[in-house]
Amino acid sequence: MPVRKSFFAETVEGAIAEATREMGAETLLIDSRRTEPAERHLGAYEVIVEGDPPRLKESASAARSNRNEDQPPSCFSARNTSRSPEMELIRQELSRMRDLLARCAVRMGPALPAELLPMGVQLSNADFSPALVESLLHTATNQATDGGTKLSEAGLQRAILSEIGSRLRVDAEIGAPGAARRIAALAGPAGSGKTTTLVKLAVRMGLAKHSPTLIISTDTYRVAAADQLRAYAAILGVACEVVETPGALVRALEEHRTKATILLDLPGIGPREPELMNEWSAVIARPEIDVHLVLPATMRCTDLLRIARRFEPVRPSHLIFTHLDETTSCGGILSLAIEIGRPVSFLCAGQGVPEDIEPATRHALLRLIGAEPLAAAAAAA
Numbered sequence: 174m175p176v177r178k179s180f181f182a183e184t185v186e187g188a189i190a191e192a193t194r195e196m197g198a199e200t201l202l203i204d205s206r207r208t209e210p211a212e213r214h215l216g217a218y219e220v221i222v223e224g225d226p227p228r229l230k231e232s233a234s235a236a237r238s239n240r241n242e243d244q245p246p247s248c249f250s251a252r253n254t255s256r257s258p259e260m261e262l263i264r265q266e267l268s269r270m271r272d273l274l275a276r277c278a279v280r281m282g283p284a285l286p287a288e289l290l291p292m293g294v295q296l297s298n299a300d301f302s303p304a305l306v307e308s309l310l311h312t313a314t315n316q317a318t319d320g321g322t323k324l325s326e327a328g329l330q331r332a333i334l335s336e337i338g339s340r341l342r343v344d345a346e347i348g349a350p351g352a353a354r355r356i357a358a359l360a361g362p363a364g365s366g367k368t369t370t371l372v373k374l375a376v377r378m379g380l381a382k383h384s385p386t387l388i389i390s391t392d393t394y395r396v397a398a399a400d401q402l403r404a405y406a407a408i409l410g411v412a413c414e415v416v417e418t419p420g421a422l423v424r425a426l427e428e429h430r431t432k433a434t435i436l437l438d439l440p441g442i443g444p445r446e447p448e449l450m451n452e453w454s455a456v457i458a459r460p461e462i463d464v465h466l467v468l469p470a471t472m473r474c475t476d477l478l479r480i481a482r483r484f485e486p487v488r489p490s491h492l493i494f495t496h497l498d499e500t501t502s503c504g505g506i507l508s509l510a511i512e513i514g515r516p517v518s519f520l521c522a523g524q525g526v527p528e529d530i531e532p533a534t535r536h537a538l539l540r541l542i543g544a545e546p547l548a549a550a551a552a553a554a
Contacts, residue, residue: 299504363441
């Protein structure tokens with residue numbers, strides 16, 4: 174009965190050779206991998222093989238010898254004499270890997286032009302999601318082959334950047350469409366910059382437009398968060414209230430119906446606080462409240478997408494990106510904006526109030542990934 178056994182050595186070839194010496198040339202290679210830390214003293218690599226135990230093989234060989242001693246040797250008996258047993262096992266492993274790669278190539282779809290590969294690497298390094306990179310490259314390929322005219326490498330790059338720009342949505346406004354007053358809530362994880370961004374918006378959307386403004390803080394979970402907002406409000410000369418429950422927020426909105434602009438600072442809700450999310454989402458998801466999801470540009474694309482999905486219960490309609498001055502890889506935030514289809518409203522790059530905030534435009538977003546020529550063309554259009 175075949176048995177499986179592991180062999181260890183400093184190289185894969187060494188482990189295969191040891192397996193062949195002990196188990197025989199007809200041993201089947203099952204797997205090869207680096208050893209776990211606890212087994213590192215046995216060797217750097219582990220090879221798992223399957224075959225008949227040596228004693229059974231010897232008995233079977235002797236039986237075959239007795240049965241066939243009067244028969245001429247078969248022409249297949251020397252099938253392994255042209256190559257070493259070690260090479261035979263390596264050949265089997267390579268054949269297995271070749272089949273796997275062939276299956277992957279079929280799933281990957283049509284091959285991309287070589288001119289696109291450097292651009293694909295740049296997009297990946299900028300933290301665009303793999304799915305979006307593939308989509309952008311294939312779109313550029315279709316544009317390049319449309320009409321039978323082959324674009325240059327620079328033309329392909331322009332096609333990709335133009336496609337990115339066309340997929341981005343921007344809307345630098347706050348407040349629900351058609352509402353009698355502007356009510357905007359800033360949601361997001363702790364440390365994303367919600368409070369500072371809210372103060373910048375209070376100056377930009379309230380004081381600068383001489384609109385009666387109210388700031389409401391619901392963040393009573395973070396130490397001194399409400400005190401910080403009160404201090405900012407006192408400096409700006411605007412009203413500020415602190416509420417601790419969703420019910421208190423509803424009452425505050427009713428009491429201040431004359432305020433043209435109301436800005437809500439929501440608590441930073443973590444991934445292990447689903448009850449807190451459910452508690453506030455019932456109120457925040459009201460149609461009159463325009464929710465802006467505030468996310469730091471320093472996060473990777475996968476984390477940004479995970480957080481965006483977590484905040485879906487509050488129904489964010491816009492995205493605000495902060496901490497832009499702390500990273501040089503902004504592909505993740507553009508990738509998120511494209512993939513979830515939400516418009517970007519504002520961009521923040523610093524702690525300065527109110528100067529370190531700007532309305533989101535396609536020109537500004539493309540500038541973040543170094544597409545200066547295309548950004549300039551978009552601004553001129």
